[in-house]
Amino acid sequence: MLGYIIRRAMFSLVTIFLVSILSFAIIQLPPGDYVDSYIAQLQATGTPVSEAEAENLRARYGLDEPFVVQYGLWMRQVLRGNLGTSMQWQRPVREVIGDRLALTVVVSLAALVFTWMIALPIGIFSAVRQYSIADYIATTIGFMGLAVPNFLFALVIMYIGWSVFGLNVGGLFSAEYELQGWSFGKFVNLLTHLPVPAIVLGTAATAQGIRVLRNNLLDELRKPYVVTARAKGLSETRLILKYPVRVALNPLASTIGYMLPFIVSGSVIVSIVLSLPTVGPVLLTSLVSQDMFLAGAIVLLLGVMTIIGTFLSDMILLLIDPRIRMEE
Amino acid sequence: MADKEDLSRKPDEPRDPDIARPEATVGAGADYNADTEAARQIGTEGSEAEDRVAVATQFQLMWWRFRRHRLAMIGGIVVLCFYMVVVFADFLAYTSPQASEAERSLMPPQRVYLFDDGSFNPHVFGLDSRRNPQTFQREYFANPDDKIELEFFAEGFEYNLLGFIPTNRHLIGTRDREIGESVFLLGTDVQGRDMWSRLMYATRISLTIGLIAVVISIILGVVMGGLSGFYGGWVDMVVQRVMELLYSIPTIPLWMGLAAAVPDHWSILRIYFAITLIIALIGWTELARVVRGRLLALREEDFVMAANLAGASQFRIIFVHLIPLVLSHIIAAISLALPAMIVAETSLSFLGLGLRPPAVSWGVLLQGAQNIQAVAITPWLLLPAIPVIVVILAFSFLGDGLRDAADPYGM
Numbered sequence: 001m002l003g004y005i006i007r008r009a010m011f012s013l014v015t016i017f018l019v020s021i022l023s024f025a026i027i028q029l030p031p032g033d034y035v036d037s038y039i040a041q042l043q044a045t046g047t048p049v050s051e052a053e054a055e056n057l058r059a060r061y062g063l064d065e066p067f068v069v070q071y072g073l074w075m076r077q078v079l080r081g082n083l084g085t086s087m088q089w090q091r092p093v094r095e096v097i098g099d100r101l102a103l104t105v106v107v108s109l110a111a112l113v114f115t116w117m118i119a120l121p122i123g124i125f126s127a128v129r130q131y132s133i134a135d136y137i138a139t140t141i142g143f144m145g146l147a148v149p150n151f152l153f154a155l156v157i158m159y160i161g162w163s164v165f166g167l168n169v170g171g172l173f174s175a176e177y178e179l180q181g182w183s184f185g186k187f188v189n190l191l192t193h194l195p196v197p198a199i200v201l202g203t204a205a206t207a208q209g210i211r212v213l214r215n216n217l218l219d220e221l222r223k224p225y226v227v228t229a230r231a232k233g234l235s236e237t238r239l240i241l242k243y244p245v246r247v248a249l250n251p252l253a254s255t256i257g258y259m260l261p262f263i264v265s266g267s268v269i270v271s272i273v274l275s276l277p278t279v280g281p282v283l284l285t286s287l288v289s290q291d292m293f294l295a296g297a298i299v300l301l302l303g304v305m306t307i308i309g310t311f312l313s314d315m316i317l318l319l320i321d322p323r324i325r326m327e328e
Numbered sequence: 329m330a331d332k333e334d335l336s337r338k339p340d341e342p343r344d345p346d347i348a349r350p351e352a353t354v355g356a357g358a359d360y361n362a363d364t365e366a367a368r369q370i371g372t373e374g375s376e377a378e379d380r381v382a383v384a385t386q387f388q389l390m391w392w393r394f395r396r397h398r399l400a401m402i403g404g405i406v407v408l409c410f411y412m413v414v415v416f417a418d419f420l421a422y423t424s425p426q427a428s429e430a431e432r433s434l435m436p437p438q439r440v441y442l443f444d445d446g447s448f449n450p451h452v453f454g455l456d457s458r459r460n461p462q463t464f465q466r467e468y469f470a471n472p473d474d475k476i477e478l479e480f481f482a483e484g485f486e487y488n489l490l491g492f493i494p495t496n497r498h499l500i501g502t503r504d505r506e507i508g509e510s511v512f513l514l515g516t517d518v519q520g521r522d523m524w525s526r527l528m529y530a531t532r533i534s535l536t537i538g539l540i541a542v543v544i545s546i547i548l549g550v551v552m553g554g555l556s557g558f559y560g561g562w563v564d565m566v567v568q569r570v571m572e573l574l575y576s577i578p579t580i581p582l583w584m585g586l587a588a589a590v591p592d593h594w595s596i597l598r599i600y601f602a603i604t605l606i607i608a609l610i611g612w613t614e615l616a617r618v619v620r621g622r623l624l625a626l627r628e629e630d631f632v633m634a635a636n637l638a639g640a641s642q643f644r645i646i647f648v649h650l651i652p653l654v655l656s657h658i659i660a661a662i663s664l665a666l667p668a669m670i671v672a673e674t675s676l677s678f679l680g681l682g683l684r685p686p687a688v689s690w691g692v693l694l695q696g697a698q699n700i701q702a703v704a705i706t707p708w709l710l711l712p713a714i715p716v717i718v719v720i721l722a723f724s725f726l727g728d729g730l731r732d733a734a735d736p737y738g739m
Contacts, residue, residue: 127650156713162704
C-alpha cells in the first residue's frame, strides 16, 4: 500500500512538472517578450522607458537566455513563493489572485458536494426502479445535463432568474459584503450565493455520476448474493444500501479524479458569465491584455490544485476500496 | 438511456437487459461476457433471423442494431439537417451576415403571419422605431399598415450555390421591397445585423470547425492509440502518461492560454485553422483510448500471428488489418467527440479568444449575450444557444446509438 502511495505521489509530481512546463510555454507563446509589452504599456500611459531600463528588465527576467534557462529562473522564483508581478495590476501576482484562488476552491468543492448529493440518491433510485417513469425522467434530464455546455446553462439560469424571479443570480456576495473583510455575516452571505454556481458547474458531473452509478448498480443487483440476501429476509433498504451500493460506489469514486479537472475547467467560463470573484475572469483579462506572468501563474496554480485534488481523491479511494489495498 | 428497453425485439431472442449498454461492464466484465455468451447459445436454436445474422456483414449488423435505437435515429436525422444548413447556408440566409445599419440596432424578432383573410399569404409587419424619452432606448413597434409580403425562392444577393453554381435565389424574399431593410425574423444585434442570416453562416463555421478538428484528432488518436495498443511496452507507457496528463489538467485554461497566443493580425482563415488545431491537440485522447483498448484485445488474435508469419510489416498489420476492425468503434467515438469540439469552439469564441469578428460562429454570436443586461433586455440574442444545445444533444444520442451498435456483444 505504501508503495502504491509513493508511486501515485511520484506520478503527481511528474504531472505537476509537466504542467509547469505547459504554463511556462503559455507565458512564452505570444510574439515579443514580457518587457516589450511592459514598455508598450508604459509608453501608452505616457511614461518613457530608456533603453538601459529595458535592458535591466530583460536581464532581471533573463529574457536573453534560452527557453530552458528562463524556465529554470521562473521555477526558482515560483518555488520561493514569488509568482512575479502582474503588469496590468502593478501588484504581485500573489496579491491579485490570493482570495480568488481560495474562492475557486470553495466553488469547485461546492459543485463536487452538490454532484454527490444529487447523483447518489438518483442513481440508486434509477437502478432499483429500472424502467420506471422516474428512471426515464432521471436519465433524460441527466443526458441533457451532460449535453448542455455549462456556460450556456449559466446564461439560461441567469435569464430565467431575471425574467421569472426578477433576481440577479450572479456573484458570490451581495453588494454590501463585496468589499468588506471576512465576517460571519459575509460567510453566511457566501453560503446563500453558492447554490447557483454549484448547480451550474455540477450538472454535467452529476449526469455522468448518475449514469455510472446506475449501470454499476444494475450489474450488482443481478448477482446471486443479492438474491441470497433477499431470500434470507433482509429488508430491501438495508440489503441494497449495505452491499450492492457499496460495491457500485467504487468505480464512481475513481471518477472523482476526472471530475475535478472537469469542474475546475468549467468554473473558469462559468465564473465569467456569472461574474464570480474567482480566478476565471482574471485569467481571461490577463490573457487578453497579454499579462502573461499572471496568466501563467493562474494556469499553473489551477493545474497544481487539480493534481493535488486528484491525488487526495485517489487516497480516499484507497480507504474505501479494499481491492486496491490488496493488490499491493 | 430511456430507449434501451426495446419493444421491437423478437420474442425468441433472449431478454438480456445488458444489451446495448456497454458501460455496464465496468464492474464485472468477465461475468457479463459469460452471461451473454450463454444467452446467445440459447437464442441460436434454429431461427431464421439468426441465419440472417450469421451471414450479415459487420456494417449490416451495426445498421440493424442502430435502427432499433430510436433516439439515435432521430439524433442522426437532426445532425443531417444541421449539415444541410452548412451546405445551403447562403440559400437559407436572405441577407449578408455583415450588412449592418445603426438605425436597426437591437430589433426584436418579427412575428410571421402565415394567413391573410383566410388564404395562405405569409407576411410580416414593418417596424417603426422611436426613442423612449425616459430610457433613451430605441423601441420598435409593428406597424399594421405596413404589410410586407414574403415569398419563397425569391431573388436576393448573389452567391455560389455549393461553391460553384452562381445564383441569387434564396429560401425567402419579399415581393416588392429590399428584404435586408424590412424583414428580421430573429431580430437584429447591436450593430443592426440580421440574426437569422448570421445564424445560418455561424452554423456553417461552427459545424465545420468541429469536423476539421475531429479529423485531426482522429489522425492523432489513431496513430498514438494504434502505436500504443499494438507495440505495448515503453511506447504504451509514454502515450498512456501523456493521455493521463491531458486528462488530469483543466483543459479550458489551457485552451484559453493557447488561443490567446494566436496573433490578432492573422487572417480569419489562419485563426480558424489555428483554433481548430488547438482544439484537436487536446481532444484526441478519447479516440486514442478507444483505439488502444480495442487493439490490445485484437493483437492477441490468431490472424495477427498469421499475418506476422506471412511476413507482413507491422505498419501493414496495424493499418490494413487491425484499423478496419476497430473502424466502427472509431466512428462511434467520433460522433461523441464532435460535440465536445463544437462546445470548445463555442466557448472560446464566446470568451473572445477563439474566432474573432468579422468571422461568424455560434460563439461569436453569443458574445452579444454575455451579461445579464443583454440577456434581460434583448433575450433574442440568446437564440444561438438553441442550435448549440440541439446539435449537441443530437450528436450525443447519435453517438450513444453508434457506440451501442458497434458493440459486438450487442446482438
